[in-house]
Amino acid sequence: MDAKELREHLRAEALSLGFDVFGVAPIDADVQADYFKKWIADGMHGEMEWMGKDTERRTEVTRVLPEARSIIVVGLNYYQPQPNPNYQIAKYALGQDYHNIITKKLRKLCTVMRSLGGAQKPYVDTGPVLEKPLAVSAGLGWQGKSTIVLQPEFGTWLFLGIIITTLELESSSPAINRCGSCTKCITACPTSAIIAPYKLDARKCLAYLTIEHKGPIPVEYRKPLGNRIFGCDDCLDVCPWNKWAKETKENKFKARPQPILKETLSWSEEDFLNQFKGTPVKRLGLLRWWRNALTVMGNTGTPGDLEAIGRLVNHADPMVSEHACWARDQILSRN
Template identity: 50%
Template sequence: MKNLDPNEAKRILVEKAGSLGLDPVGVAPVPAELRQDYFYKWLETDQHGEMGWMARDPERRANPEQVQPGAHCILCFGLNYYQPEPGRRGRIAKYALGKDYHKVMINKLKTLCKWLQEIGATNRPYVDTGPLLEKPIAALAGIGWQGKNTMVLNGEHGQWLFLGFILTTFPFPVDKPQQDRCGTCTRCIDICPTRAITAPYQLDARKCISYLTIEHKGSIPLPYRRLMGDHLYGCDDCLDICPWNKWARKTREAAFEARDYPDLRELLTMDDDAFNNLFAGSPVRRLKRPRFLRNVCIVLGNSGTREDLPVLKKAAMDPDTLIAEHAQWAIAEIEDRG
């Protein structure tokens, strides 16, 4: 088994991954050429905002061979999470409609690691939290190309892919990167409400609604509040508009099925326990109640009606100043609209 032919091993790997719902599969070489210069400049100019973990140990992040000495390649796996928008007040990004993907993905990777171990390899699985530049690695592994919105774009699944990685010592044959097929299209750049895609392939995270609604901890800067529209958690605008994304099929992963949530008015009355129970197992839970209610207030400020005022007035008295201040802003916005 240990002398398994690398091409045969790859065939088995793709088959095993496919049976776990992991598709596409690609292999990137180590060491890897990973847009390191862009990454260092992005950090230097603070475009990562409050995502301090991105700036931790950047050398290691940009050079996977430092993460696991002796690694021959990085296996990259996609997991389709696409599903149609449920159509309710306040949009949650599609990747967060169901259960958090980290555990789902890591369990699949661990299953593959068991087999890799049997064929004599030493392996390290990563999902999001590891010190890897995930999108450039996925592009190098031929999973897709990085679109002008910086998301990895696969010709079949579009951009609705969770990514998982295994650093391995097994000498799998590496894949070729895919050709960039964005062409002259600029739809993702044009639609971005906050102009966060500052140039093709360049994203200023501090301006991105995904960052503002999720990573940003404090008050939402005033110039961004109206631009956030009805985005409650994350933003898919630059993905929804991408012509490649219209071919996507609904995910087969039951864990990602969209959950039902009450209307914004009811969400705004939740205490900590109610919030934690409602979002148990969901990525939304990491926001905690104050940041989530801050976002609810912004969405109501942008799209609510006078019928939402009583619940907002109650929120404006909340002892948490983050909630109270955003509720006051929302009340003023609704009253201004008459």
């Protein structure tokens, strides 16, 4: 097979494994290294220290696999409508954690590639690669003003997987940016975290503040947080390219039944794990779940929630007790 036939053979294999989109980036793909290094130097990654480590390796794929010749980028659609009107968990986190699901599929594709003589390194989200510019270079879509990758058929709702390979594959045509004059994601952001087109200050982003941030939610972000308990989809929900979004065909991503928020305030660690084991929410832990739940209840709760909140007012963890006092005071000030 020549480089083009090999690419098309692997595309068919990837689609048969359940991936929705497939493309190939050249080994010297433009990963916007200068932009990334400046973003890190400006501290916009906040407490996500792993992002700032080893930036050279992250921006040069051949440091990961010196003999690499091509980079495969695949996407898996995870869209589903938001199931809970009372509070929101970002759509990507409603069901089973995507890392294992995508890694298993990538490994199967790597097995096929090994049989064709290639050596491979697969990554899902946590590896030393810049997935988004690689996805653009591989023709999957373009990076929108919200910085998310937009794909014409699936909109913004794609998990990305990467395989760095020694196989020589013909590159796909890079995607063209089709945001045009639209600025919907920028104006929809409740915390003005998209500080300029294509520039996100993670420290202001509710996805960062509710998931990555370790301490109390800064007071100025508590009201804008609204009813978002884990992540935020606002800049994605408003994107016109999501008009054609289709529901995911991966059943493991489908939403689990969600608990009543005030009942979670009397949970044990075990209750928390029973609910969220195997989902992205598990990494929060019970204390930060309470932190977020209390912020949501401060914004949306009623006097009927005060008893449940009161149980955490004297909690031994100062973050939890302070958030409980804040939630109580917010509800009392409204009633």
